[in-house]
Amino acid sequence: MLASNLSSYMVILAVLSLFSYFTIFPPKMASRIAQIRLVSSHPQVYEPCDDSFALVDALLADRKKLLDHRPAICMEVGSGSGYVITSLALILQEMKTSYYFATDINPHAVRVTHETLEAHGVHAELLTTNIAAGLEKRLAGLVDVMVVNPPYVPTPEEEVGGDGIAAAWAGGENGRSVIDKILPIADNLLSEKGWLYMLFLAANDPLQICLQMRDKGYAAKIVVQRATEEESLHVIKFWRDSDIRMEGNEAVATAKNGSPRGWEFLLSQLSRLSFRR
Amino acid sequence: MRLLTHNMLSSNIKGVINGFPLRIEAERVVEKQVDFNPDFLKNMFSKIDWKALADASKIMGYPELPDELPDSSLLDSDEFLHKFHHALLELHLEEGALVCPETGRRFPVNKGIPNMLLHEDEV
Numbered sequence: 496m497l498a499s500n501l502s503s504y505m506v507i508l509a510v511l512s513l514f515s516y517f518t519i520f521p522p523k524m525a526s527r528i529a530q531i532r533l534v535s536s537h538p539q540v541y542e543p544c545d546d547s548f549a550l551v552d553a554l555l556a557d558r559k560k561l562l563d564h565r566p567a568i569c570m571e572v573g574s575g576s577g578y579v580i581t582s583l584a585l586i587l588q589e590m591k592t593s594y595y596f597a598t599d600i601n602p603h604a605v606r607v608t609h610e611t612l613e614a615h616g617v618h619a620e621l622l623t624t625n626i627a628a629g630l631e632k633r634l635a636g637l638v639d640v641m642v643v644n645p646p647y648v649p650t651p652e653e654e655v656g657g658d659g660i661a662a663a664w665a666g667g668e669n670g671r672s673v674i675d676k677i678l679p680i681a682d683n684l685l686s687e688k689g690w691l692y693m694l695f696l697a698a699n700d701p702l703q704i705c706l707q708m709r710d711k712g713y714a715a716k717i718v719v720q721r722a723t724e725e726e727s728l729h730v731i732k733f734w735r736d737s738d739i740r741m742e743g744n745e746a747v748a749t750a751k752n753g754s755p756r757g758w759e760f761l762l763s764q765l766s767r768l769s770f771r772r
Numbered sequence: 773m774r775l776l777t778h779n780m781l782s783s784n785i786k787g788v789i790n791g792f793p794l795r796i797e798a799e800r801v802v803e804k805q806v807d808f809n810p811d812f813l814k815n816m817f818s819k820i821d822w823k824a825l826a827d828a829s830k831i832m833g834y835p836e837l838p839d840e841l842p843d844s845s846l847l848d849s850d851e852f853l854h855k856f857h858h859a860l861l862e863l864h865l866e867e868g869a870l871v872c873p874e875t876g877r878r879f880p881v882n883k884g885i886p887n888m889l890l891h892e893d894e895v
């Protein structure tokens with residue numbers, strides 16, 4: 496009698512403690528990203544690869560910040576299979592307050608992006624265009640989050656562009672041809688509070704890119720860094736930083752926040768990675 | 773393509789000075805329901821070219837928007853916001869074309885996707 500009372504008491508206690516455990520530590524809801532089995536494909540379209548996964552991992556790592564950021568307009572340049580823009584739309588889905596644009600120079604890619612978005616029940620406005628051509632005048636200053644996995648592989652200059660699969664990776668000298676065209680366009684499209692997440696290879700000289708962006712008033716941070724067998728990938732986040740003042744032609748970071756994770760830290764991290772020249 | 777996108781698009785052919793707004797040739801228009809988001813509408817109101825939106829909306833078969841830029845006090849009216857919402861986000865151009873107002877160059881829209889790629893002699 497006493498024993499059975501005791502055991503039912505224990506059960507109640509266990510249930511109660513479990514209950515309070517979940518109140519204090521709610522089971523972490525897995526954030527949804529695009530599912531590979533639902534990602535559409537086409538022989539002429541870049542399939543999700545290590546670089547795509549690194550970019551989505553960066554967005555997942557920043558998930559909470561992105562939700563707090565409450566972006567109204569998000570945009571992807573070079574959406575390929577649609578894996579990244581679909582994942583971004585799913586990550587931000589609970590807010591129901593973001594609108595998405597995606598472009599690609601390859602018409603097959605834009606169609607595949609459309610199919611991938613549809614298979615996941617999300618929407619983005621799609622354009623077949625060169626980077627953001629057609630949007631640059633009227634969408635200027637309106638994009639709160641921009642994501643780019645550009646063609647970054649160093650190749651002969653002749654291979655850059657075109658409407659086939661080669662345009663997915665061919666980046667010209669140091670892999671910088673398309674990257675260097677995208678950066679000023681991103682600067683023009685980003686809103687005051689805009690964030691840019693962009694993927695680079697060590698061979699693209701991300702240190703030099705960060706310095707160049709700093710001259711335009713942007714702070715930078717490595718969100719994901721990953722070495723695969725073939726390549727060393729970095730996802731770098733850029734945002735306009737009011738602490739970066741322009742003095743003449745030089746950008747000067749005022750040491751207001753004085754954090755060790757500021758510019759010097761970033762630069763020392765990147766300079767170890769940049770081995771160009 | 774939503775009219776939000778149409779409102780953000782211009783023709784950027786070499787030599788074109790004012791490539792906005794693109795004239796819509798509508799072959800097939802579909803309506804898709806979108807969550808109502810008054811904050812976004814209020815925020816976008818100042819960024820939208822009103823006349824371009826009202827005209828486009830008419831061509832797409834929804835002549836419910838005022839022709840002239842309404843006073844921003846209308847943003848307090850739920851009825852107005854719902855019309856604005858419907859025109860901006862729920863009308864989709866599925867098939868048709870966008871035509872450059874200066875050169876007459878047609879940018880085709882297939883399966884809701886405008887193709888803005890320029891030919892070599894246009895850049």
Ligand SMILES: C[S@@+](CC[C@H](N)C(=O)[O-])C[C@H]1O[C@@H](n2cnc3c(N)ncnc32)[C@H](O)[C@@H]1O
Nearest residue numbers: 547573574575599600601625626644646662663
């Ligand atoms: C490395 S792939 C990334 C695809 C996809 N975002 C992903 O992460 O899997 C680069 C994409 O950019 C597109 N692209 C290349 N040059 C472009 C340009 N000038 N404008 C727009 N898209 C471009 C390619 O067609 C390709 O789909």
